[in-house]
Amino acid sequence: xRLCHVHDIPDGGARGFDTAGAGQDTLFVVRRGAQFVTTxxxxxxxxxxVPCGSLLLAPVTDGGTVWLLGLDRSTGKTxxxxxxxxxxxxxxxxxxxxxxxxEGREAYLTCGCGVVFAVDAVGGVVRWAIRYQRDGKxxxxxxxxxxxxxxx
Numbered sequence: 256x257r258l259c260h261v262h263d264i265p266d267g268g269a270r271g272f273d274t275a276g277a278g279q280d281t282l283f284v285v286r287r288g289a290q291f292v293t294t295x296x297x298x299x300x301x302x303x304x305v306p307c308g309s310l311l312l313a314p315v316t317d318g319g320t321v322w323l324l325g326l327d328r329s330t331g332k333t334x335x336x337x338x339x340x341x342x343x344x345x346x347x348x349x350x351x352x353x354x355x356x357x358e359g360r361e362a363y364l365t366c367g368c369g370v371v372f373a374v375d376a377v378g379g380v381v382r383w384a385i386r387y388q389r390d391g392k393x394x395x396x397x398x399x400x401x402x403x404x405x406x407x
Contacts, residue, residue, distance in 0.1 A: 261291070267328055269311050271300035285311065285331040292331040298322075301353040301367070307376040310334060312362050314353050316342060321366045325379050335379035340370055 264270045264286040271280030280300035285292045304311035304326065311326045319342050325335040351367030362376040373382040 261286075264291075267306055269304040269313075269326075269328075269331075271303065271313075283313070283326075283331065285326070285328060287329045292329075302355060305355045305357055305362070307357045307360075307362060310376065312355055312357070312376060314339075314355060314364060314366060321368065323362070323364060323372075323374055323379065325376070337374060337379040337381055339364070339366055339372055339381070340368055340384075343368055 259270065259272075264284060266286055266288060269283060269285045272282040272284070273280050282293060283300060283304075298315045298317040301314040301316055301321070304313040306312075306328065307325075309328055311328050313324045313326055315322050315324055321339045321342060323337045323339055324333055325337075326332065327334050352365070353367045354365050356363045357376055360375060360377045361382070362374045364372045364374060366372070369388065370384050370386050372384045374380065375382060
């Protein structure tokens with residue numbers, strides 16, 4: 256099974272793959288120059304990993320909980336693992352995108368469950384978390400922005 260071309264993964268970057276067709280990435284590939292490190296997991300990657308210094312930050316779900324992992328960029332090994340929250344009963348809405356932004360050593364993460372986190376990206380310590388109201392309804396403005404039919 257061909258997942259992608261090696262040139263699709265940038266140097267120092269990573270990519271997750273849904274090899275089982277289960278809707279969650281379970282194969283993780285880290286590229287360091289001409290070397291590739293792979294990790295097969297039972298957990299699901301919620302978004303593409305984001306580089307931060309010598310780490311890749313990867314939000315994952317594992318048994319109904321949401322975690323942020325700090326992975327070594329050269330080996331793919333877990334440096335730290337921080338618990339963020341439990342998924343809502345029935346899971347998060349498919350329209351709830353998981354996003355990470357990094358500024359200096361701070362990582363800001365929305366996990367699709369109505370909570371925003373600030374995490375120390377070097378050590379994985381959760382600095383603060385703020386809950387916001389989620390209604391679970393499809394955002395038709397975002398659907399139009401991404402080229403989808405509203406209401407479909």
